[in-house]
Amino acid sequence: MTEIIVVTSGKGGVGKTTTSASLACGLARRGKKVAVIDFDIGLRNLDLIMGCERRVVYDFVNVIQGECTLRQALIKDKRLDTLYVLAASQTRDKEALSSEGVRRVFDELTADGFDFIVADSPAGIEKGAHLAMYFADRAVVVVNPEVSSVRDSDRILGLLSSKTLRAEQNNGQVKEHLLLTRYSPKRVATGEMMSVGDVKEILGLDVVGVVPESADVLAASNAGIPVILNEDSDVSRAYEDAVARLLGETVPLRFVDEPKRGFFARMFGG
Amino acid sequence: MGLLALFRRSPPSAHVAKERLRIIVQQERNARGGGPDYLPLLRRELLEVIRKYVNVDPAAVQINVEREDGQEVLEFSVALPEKAR
Numbered sequence: 418m419t420e421i422i423v424v425t426s427g428k429g430g431v432g433k434t435t436t437s438a439s440l441a442c443g444l445a446r447r448g449k450k451v452a453v454i455d456f457d458i459g460l461r462n463l464d465l466i467m468g469c470e471r472r473v474v475y476d477f478v479n480v481i482q483g484e485c486t487l488r489q490a491l492i493k494d495k496r497l498d499t500l501y502v503l504a505a506s507q508t509r510d511k512e513a514l515s516s517e518g519v520r521r522v523f524d525e526l527t528a529d530g531f532d533f534i535v536a537d538s539p540a541g542i543e544k545g546a547h548l549a550m551y552f553a554d555r556a557v558v559v560v561n562p563e564v565s566s567v568r569d570s571d572r573i574l575g576l577l578s579s580k581t582l583r584a585e586q587n588n589g590q591v592k593e594h595l596l597l598t599r600y601s602p603k604r605v606a607t608g609e610m611m612s613v614g615d616v617k618e619i620l621g622l623d624v625v626g627v628v629p630e631s632a633d634v635l636a637a638s639n640a641g642i643p644v645i646l647n648e649d650s651d652v653s654r655a656y657e658d659a660v661a662r663l664l665g666e667t668v669p670l671r672f673v674d675e676p677k678r679g680f681f682a683r684m685f686g687g
Numbered sequence: 688m689g690l691l692a693l694f695r696r697s698p699p700s701a702h703v704a705k706e707r708l709r710i711i712v713q714q715e716r717n718a719r720g721g722g723p724d725y726l727p728l729l730r731r732e733l734l735e736v737i738r739k740y741v742n743v744d745p746a747a748v749q750i751n752v753e754r755e756d757g758q759e760v761l762e763f764s765v766a767l768p769e770k771a772r
Binding site: 562563564567568571572575605607608609610611612615618619620 | 698699700701702704705707708709711712715716719
């Protein structure tokens with residue numbers, strides 16, 4: 418069975434594409450057959466983060482409009498055998514996507530035996546974001562511990578519970594997960610940043626991952642190597658944990674405490 | 688003054704952020720259908736009834752639905768003007 422995971426947030430710049438790339442790699446590294454799709458039509462970026470920008474011949478819109486086959490447009494990752502990237506179109510606008518077209522692509526991936534489809538949503542709440550979440554079974558809501566990001570993600574939660582196929586057909590909820598990025602245990606300890614517990618309490622979501630703020634993220638995007646593949650990085654370990662949790666494993670949270678001052682653990686309510 | 692300032696430390700900004708978000712998120716959830724759709728009408732009618740007796744300001748009537756431990760609580764408050772008391 419194919420599971421469709423949308424990576425979404427509402428607000429831009431919080432780490433959706435970084436997260437999509439890393440989760441897709443992590444799932445593929447565990448032997449799952451994964452397609453990661455860029456829904457940000459007109460502002461293609463996933464290809465850069467995945468490091469396959471020079472191999473894009475056909476894109477998502479070409480497939481939807483019947484200008485090529487899905488097989489021609491899927492870019493096979495050079496590092497992981499079971500990972501495929503579907504790039505966004507750089508020249509069209511988001512109106513080129515249609516719900517019928519997206520469904521056809523998802524159906525074909527399902528028939529092809531893919532285990533996971535990771536939909537990298539654009540920022541905002543318009544058509545691209547809507548279609549990225551519409552068919553989802555699960556949502557990874559990427560949030561920075563910061564007021565505007567938290568508020569926007571709550572708006573997205575509202576849409577997930579009303580404007581998705583599952584909601585419309587009364588077919589159970591889209592399963593929602595919280596993934597915090599740019600988390601700084603040090604600043605949480607000094608009271609300058611909301612804690613995992615705070616954000617969890619406000620949004621009422623399960624935490625699937627906490628990714629620490631790190632220079633490794635920029636280094637990874639500079640190089641076009643998803644950060645989860647950088648074995649020396651805490652960010653990689655944090656995403657690896659998130660992948661494990663998505664697959665149903667119970668893994669304790671790491672990188673949420675400042676190492677030296679253990680008593681701050683008290684500050685994390687949950 | 689220096690000594691007083693020690694005792695009057697403002698709350699950490701993360702705490703302020705959390706409180707602000709708690710309120711605005713709750714409000715927005717109610718507004719987008721978190722609460723029953725009769726709330727705006729209920730509020731208007733209540734206001735009319737109250738105004739038969741006390742001349743309150745429209746903004747003085749607040750209605751909120753809160754969910755706690757699986758229970759729904761309809762909370763409603765009227766701030767009376769000074770003279771009416």
